[in-house]
Amino acid sequence: MATHPTAFTAVRARATVHGYPRQGPGRELKKAVEGYWAGRVDAAALHDTAAALRRDAWRRLADAGVHEVPTGDFSLYDHVLDTTVMVGAVPERHRAAVEADALDGYFAMARGTQQLPPLEMTKWFDTNYHYLVPELGPDTAFTADSTKQTGELGEALAQGHAARPVLVGPVTYLLLAKPAPGAPPGFQPLTLLDRLLPVYAEVLSDLRAAGAEWVQLDEPALVQDQPPAVLNAAARAYRELGGLADRPKLLAATYFDRVGDALPVLAKSPVEGLALDFTGPAAANLDALAAAGGLPGKRLIAGVIDGRNVWINDLERSLSTLATLLGLADRVDVAPSCSLLHVPLDATAERDVDPQVARWLAFARQKAEESVTLARGLNEGSDTIAPQLAANRSARASRAASALTRDPAVRARAAAVTAADARRPQPYAERAAAQRARLGLPLLPTTTIGSFPQTRELRTARADLRAGRIDATAYDERIATEIREVLAFQDKAGLDVLVHGEPERNDMVQYFAEQLTGYLATQHGWVQSYGTRYVRPPILAGDISRPEPMTVAWTAYAQSHTERPVKGMLTGPVTMLAWSFVRDDQPLADTARQVALALRDEVGDLEAAGTAVIQVDEPALRETLPLRTADRAEYLAWATEAFRLTTAGVRADTQIHTHMCYAEFGDIMAAIEQLDADVISLEAARSRMQVADELAAAGYAHAVGPGVYDIHSPRVPDVEEIAALLRKGLAAIPAERLWVNPDCGLKTRGWAEVRTSLEHLVEAAQRVRAERAGGQ
Ligand code: GLN
Ligand code: ZN
Numbered sequence: 001m002a003t004h005p006t007a008f009t010a011v012r013a014r015a016t017v018h019g020y021p022r023q024g025p026g027r028e029l030k031k032a033v034e035g036y037w038a039g040r041v042d043a044a045a046l047h048d049t050a051a052a053l054r055r056d057a058w059r060r061l062a063d064a065g066v067h068e069v070p071t072g073d074f075s076l077y078d079h080v081l082d083t084t085v086m087v088g089a090v091p092e093r094h095r096a097a098v099e100a101d102a103l104d105g106y107f108a109m110a111r112g113t114q115q116l117p118p119l120e121m122t123k124w125f126d127t128n129y130h131y132l133v134p135e136l137g138p139d140t141a142f143t144a145d146s147t148k149q150t151g152e153l154g155e156a157l158a159q160g161h162a163a164r165p166v167l168v169g170p171v172t173y174l175l176l177a178k179p180a181p182g183a184p185p186g187f188q189p190l191t192l193l194d195r196l197l198p199v200y201a202e203v204l205s206d207l208r209a210a211g212a213e214w215v216q217l218d219e220p221a222l223v224q225d226q227p228p229a230v231l232n233a234a235a236r237a238y239r240e241l242g243g244l245a246d247r248p249k250l251l252a253a254t255y256f257d258r259v260g261d262a263l264p265v266l267a268k269s270p271v272e273g274l275a276l277d278f279t280g281p282a283a284a285n286l287d288a289l290a291a292a293g294g295l296p297g298k299r300l301i302a303g304v305i306d307g308r309n310v311w312i313n314d315l316e317r318s319l320s321t322l323a324t325l326l327g328l329a330d331r332v333d334v335a336p337s338c339s340l341l342h343v344p345l346d347a348t349a350e351r352d353v354d355p356q357v358a359r360w361l362a363f364a365r366q367k368a369e370e371s372v373t374l375a376r377g378l379n380e381g382s383d384t385i386a387p388q389l390a391a392n393r394s395a396r397a398s399r400a401a402s403a404l405t406r407d408p409a410v411r412a413r414a415a416a417v418t419a420a421d422a423r424r425p426q427p428y429a430e431r432a433a434a435q436r437a438r439l440g441l442p443l444l445p446t447t448t449i450g451s452f453p454q455t456r457e458l459r460t461a462r463a464d465l466r467a468g469r470i471d472a473t474a475y476d477e478r479i480a481t482e483i484r485e486v487l488a489f490q491d492k493a494g495l496d497v498l499v500h501g502e503p504e505r506n507d508m509v510q511y512f513a514e515q516l517t518g519y520l521a522t523q524h525g526w527v528q529s530y531g532t533r534y535v536r537p538p539i540l541a542g543d544i545s546r547p548e549p550m551t552v553a554w555t556a557y558a559q560s561h562t563e564r565p566v567k568g569m570l571t572g573p574v575t576m577l578a579w580s581f582v583r584d585d586q587p588l589a590d591t592a593r594q595v596a597l598a599l600r601d602e603v604g605d606l607e608a609a610g611t612a613v614i615q616v617d618e619p620a621l622r623e624t625l626p627l628r629t630a631d632r633a634e635y636l637a638w639a640t641e642a643f644r645l646t647t648a649g650v651r652a653d654t655q656i657h658t659h660m661c662y663a664e665f666g667d668i669m670a671a672i673e674q675l676d677a678d679v680i681s682l683e684a685a686r687s688r689m690q691v692a693d694e695l696a697a698a699g700y701a702h703a704v705g706p707g708v709y710d711i712h713s714p715r716v717p718d719v720e721e722i723a724a725l726l727r728k729g730l731a732a733i734p735a736e737r738l739w740v741n742p743d744c745g746l747k748t749r750g751w752a753e754v755r756t757s758l759e760h761l762v763e764a765a766q767r768v769r770a771e772r773a774g775g776q
Contacts, residue, residue, distance in 0.1 A: 013322070013332055013378040015066050015371040016301060018166060018216070018253060018275065019073035019339025021364050023526060023534060024053045025346065030532040033076055036103075037111075043103055050076060051155060058161050060365065065372035070216070071152040072165045073339060077110045077531045080131035080176060081119070083168040084109070087199050088143030091119070091135045091180060110531060120178065121530055125220055125256050126627055127308060127342050128537070128579065130530035134173065136189040137180035144202035150210040157211050165207050166339075169217035169252065170200050170241075171234045176221065193233050197240050204247045212248040216275065217241075220338075222254050222262035223282070224627050235265045242270025251275055255303060255338035257627045258284045263292055273299030277337040278321055279306040280584075281631060286321060294328030303337030304374065305367050310343055310525075310539055310581045312362045313370045315377070315385075315392040322378050334375040340364035343581075344525035344536075352523055357404065357541060359395040363525070404518065404542035405585065411543065414593050422644040424676060426652045428702055431678060434653035438612055439565055443735045443772065444726065444765045445496040447705070449659050449681060450569045450615065451745035452486045452501035453754055462506060479504045480557065487561050489755065494762045497613055498566045500558035502747065508571045508617065509579040513538035515550045516598055519580070539581045540591060546598040549605045556609045567657065568606040568614040570599055573642040578620030589638035596645040603647060607654050615657035616646055618675075619744075622660065622668050632667075640674035647677070655679065661744050665691055669698040681705035683743040685717075689728045696732035704733050707743030708764070709757050714749065716756045722764035735772060740765040 023029045032049040035041030041049075058069045075082050084090065085106065090098050093116050098105030110132055112118035119132040149165050156163035168176075174196065177189035200217075207215050222234060241250060252266045253275035259266070259282075266274055274295055276285045282303075289295070302325050304318040318334075325332050347361040362370060377385040399405055424431065461478040464470040470478075486501035505511040513519035520541045526534040551568060559566040573595040583591055599616070606614050621643075626635050647656045658677040665672065665682065672680060672695070684691045684706035692706045708725040709717055722740075729738050740761060746754050 013334055013375040014068055015368070015375040016068040016164065016333055016335045017061065017066060017070060017340055017364075017368055017371065018218070018255070018301075018303075018307070018335060019070050019079075019341050020057045020061065020368075021341055021343070021345045021528070022053065022074050023345070023528065024056070025349070025524075027526060027534060029053055029076075030534060033532050037107065046076070046103075050074065054152065054155060055159060058156055058159060058163075061368055062161055064365070064369050065376075066368050067375070068162045068164050068214075068333075069156055070166045070339075071156045071163045072149045072167060073341070074152060077107065078130075078132050080124075080134065080168060080173070081106070081110055082148060083173055084119075084132070084134050086145055086149065086167070086203060087173070087196060088145055089134055089136060089140055093117075123623060126624060127256075128527070128529060128535070129342060131176065134177035134189070135180040136174070136177045136192055137183035137187060140180065140192060140195075142192075142196050142199040144199045144206070146203040146206040149203060150206050153207060153210050153212055163212075164214045164216055164251070165212050166216040166218060166253075167200075167203070169219040170196050170237050171230070172219045172221035175230070190230065190233055193237060197237060200241060201244050201247070204241065204244065204250075208246060208248045214251055214273070215248045216251045216253050217271075218253045218255075219262075219266075220254055220256050222266075223257035223259060223277075225260075225629050226262065231261055231265050234262060235269065238266065238269035238271055249273065249299075251299065251301065253301070255282070255307070258282045258288065260288070260628070263288055267292060267295055267298070271298070273301065275301035275303060275335065277303040278325075279303065279337045281626070281628065282337065286324065289328055290324070295330070297330050299331045299333065300325060300329035301333045301335050303335050305334075305336040305362075305370050306584065307336035307338040307340055307367065308342040309584055310347070310361050310363060311584050312360055312366070312392060312395055313374075314396060315370065315374060315389055318374055319377050319382055322374060326378070332378070334371045334378065336367045336371060340367055341528060343367070344522065344527055346524070349524040350522050353520060356398060356402070357520065360399045360541075361539075399585065402542070405583070407518075407543035407545060410518075410545050410594055410597075413597055414590065417593060417597070417645065422641050422648055424644075424648045424650070424652075428676070428678070431652045431655075432703070434651075435612075435655045435678065438653040439497075439655065441496050442769060444738055444740050444769055446740045446762050446765050447495060447497035447567065447681075448490075448499055448742055448758065449745045450499050450502050450567070450617070451505070451747035452499070452503070453749055453751050454503070454747045455482075455751070458482060458503050479554070483554065483558050484561055487558055487566075490758075491562055491564065493755075493759050494766075495758065496564065498558070498562055498564050499569065500554055500566060502569060502745070504554055507535075509576055510536075510538055512550060512571055512576060512599075513540075513580065515548070516544050516546055516595075518542035518544040518594070535579075537580050540577065540583055540595075542583075544591070544594040544598050546601050550602055552602075552605050552609050555606060555611055559610065565612045568603075568611040570602060570614065570616045570646075572616045572618035572621075572658065573599060573646055574618050574624065574639045575620040578624045589642075592638055592642040593645065596642040599646040600649055604649055607650050612653070613655045613657060614647070614650070615659060616643065616677075617659045618643060619659065619661045621671065622662060622665065625667065636668065636671040636674070640671050643675050643677075657681065659744075665694060669694065669700070673698070673700060677702065679703040679705060679739055681707065681739065681741050683707050684729075685710035685725065685743050686712075689725055689732070692729045692732040692738075701737075703737040703739055704729075705739030705741040706733075707741060709742040709761055711742050711744050711746055711749055714753050716753050717760060719760045719763045719767065722761055723767045726764060726768045730768070 249272040251273035255277040482503040
């Protein structure tokens with residue numbers, strides 16, 4: 001039962017973290033790894049840099065009072081790839097490279113070589129971190145290689161730290177894998193569990209020999225709805241690992257959502273400890289744990305601090321959660337909910353953020369400190385942390401009362417939104433007729449998704465502007481020239497609906513965030529997206545408003561250079577949230593509504609300026625789907641409402657487009673319909689138009705542009721290949737509703753291939769139109 005902490009508590013709470021940002025304060029890791037790729041840094045220097053970064057991170061954690069530091073979470077590229085190496089699951093095609101040189105082979109798996117494609121990359125649960133997908137088949141033979149894990153543990157121990165190795169757990173590892181090329185259809189990597197467990201056993205034994213008291217096995221896959229077969233596999237895995245004679249104490253960790261049905265599985269297993277998330281939707285773990293009778297005899301690492309957002313913790317609330325948890329486990333330690341990989345390193349580095357606002361922020365370093373404060377409060381009583389509690393209370397109060405977070409005009413407007421505001425008054429058929437009359441497009445109209453190649457000249461111009469080498473006028477002249485060239489090309493190539501090419505946008509979220517009130521930019525807030533790619537997500541900190549039009553000037557400029565319609569281009573409200581740090585002091589639905597209203601004003605201004613076609617991109621709609629299916633309906637309801645609120649204020653003859661990437665739309669088909677866009681473009685080239693069939697099967701009745709040019713590859717598709725895809729599309733979607741476009745934006749491509757590919761795309765559309773006219 002809940003006991004209040006006293007100075008006499010027998011087992012003292014410790015502070016720990018599950019993982020820490022890898023890059024170093026000056027992104028030293030990125031520089032070293034990219035230097036190695038370019039041949040400027042040798043392997044020894046790269047390893048030295050990596051070891052120094054680990055040493056500094058551990059020392060920083062220990063100095064802050066963290067009692068047990070994580071090891072093995074560091075990575076030169078990706079921790080899932082490290083796990084692939086640890087279990088010897090190198091794909092056949094990369095084996096020679098790995099045998100020739102382990103480090104070069106590692107990077108070959110990550111990035112591919114001239115001859116060999118890399119491992120596929122995909123999102124790590126619902127974060128913006130991407131991991132390399134293991135490829136496993138019936139022939140996969142696992143072998144243990146614990147050198148990285150034992151090496152890093154050895155370093156930490158030698159530096160005098162109490163350390164806990166952190167590994168991707170065997171069940172999650174298999175669930176994250178995909179069948180290797182050549183595996184029989186329907187092959188499930190989880191069937192390899194019995195082969196994988198002995199390898200984990202060997203690694204555990206090696207870690208024990210290297211001095212590990214505890215080892216953490218991360219099983220975030222268990223916070224997704226899993227069928228009994230998976231839960232049984234987890235039970236078997238932990239029974240078997242727990243039954244080993246020669247092993248360290250085991251701690252099974254879940255995070256990102258509630259542990260649900262997996263709680264009894266892990267609680268009953270012979271592991272000595274569990275780490276659970278108690279933030280966001282995972283706060284439900286508290287009641288679940290109490291209802292299950294707690295974890296008698298086990299250690300609990302309580303993730304009471306949100307490890308993937310940037311706000312200071314509510315320390316008093318956490319203390320009260322921890323006090324309850326004290327009665328539910330043998331020993332309770334304090335930690336952020338998940339690895340701090342997902343947040344920037346240090347909020348105190350942000351010198352340009354208003355000091356009033358900076359007090360509200362906690363990045364990795366501050367979250368470690370918060371863990372220490374809470375552990376101390378738990379051990380020694382809240383009196384001993386009175387100054388920290390007072391500062392925390394005052395910072396939180398200042399946030400709640402700030403004009404940034406409370407703009408009465410924004411709140412009044414959001415409160416006054418009615419269902420009618422989020423519904424276009426005319427049905428699709430009526431809109432389609434009005435748009436046909438206004439736009440006069442041919443059958444199978446051709447268009448692109450928005451961006452054109454971001455050339456070196458454009459990046460240089462942006463860098464020159466930032467460094468003060470050119471002024472705003474000179475920069476704008478560069479952008480204007482680029483827009484004129486992009487339009488001239490499209491006119492000549494014969495595309496039907498043109499774009500301005502987005503040369504002025506560094507990033508599709510940041511560009512808008514910089515112009516909206518309520519968003520903050522960071523200077524050093526880098527977060528790993530994948531490998532050496534880091535992004536600086538903006539912080540959605542306050543009530544959102546749009547002081548001035550954001551895109552109208554360039555769109556109107558572009559339209560003044562062509563007779564054909566130019567599409568206006570906006571990033572949708574869901575994506576504006578998904579690729580930012582969002583506020584945690586109000587429901588996401590409220591935040592989305594504010595962003596939608598700001599974008600709605602932009603849509604209105606574009607329309608008033610004469611823009612007949614407006615595209616609102618929502619590539620993130622599917623990727624932010626909640627992990628638990630029970631939460632999805634609510635999410636999709638507010639997400640689609642926000643999109644409609646953005647777009648529903650236009651006239652019948654203004655055509656609304658939307659765009660999404662990714663190939664699997666099955667789970668959100670109904671939501672796509674709920675968007676009520678006039679035209680949707682989707683990725684489809686690699687799956688040979690499969691999405692067109694899926695949409696048709698679902699009864700989708702609006703216009704569709706399934707991508708016919710795979711922009712993820714430099715390959716130029718030929719005319720007949722595109723025409724064949726179009727004919728395939730026509731088998732599912734009637735010609736009146738089929739658009740012709742690439743899979744996604746062209747910003748990562750080069751001009752040479754883009755030029756020819758788009759010429760082929762236009763020619764393919766003409767060929768198929770002619771076939772229809774000829775009655776074929
Ligand atoms: N309009 C954006 C572009 O063309 C869309 C990008 C995206 O979907 N990720 O770049
Ligand atoms: Zn896209």
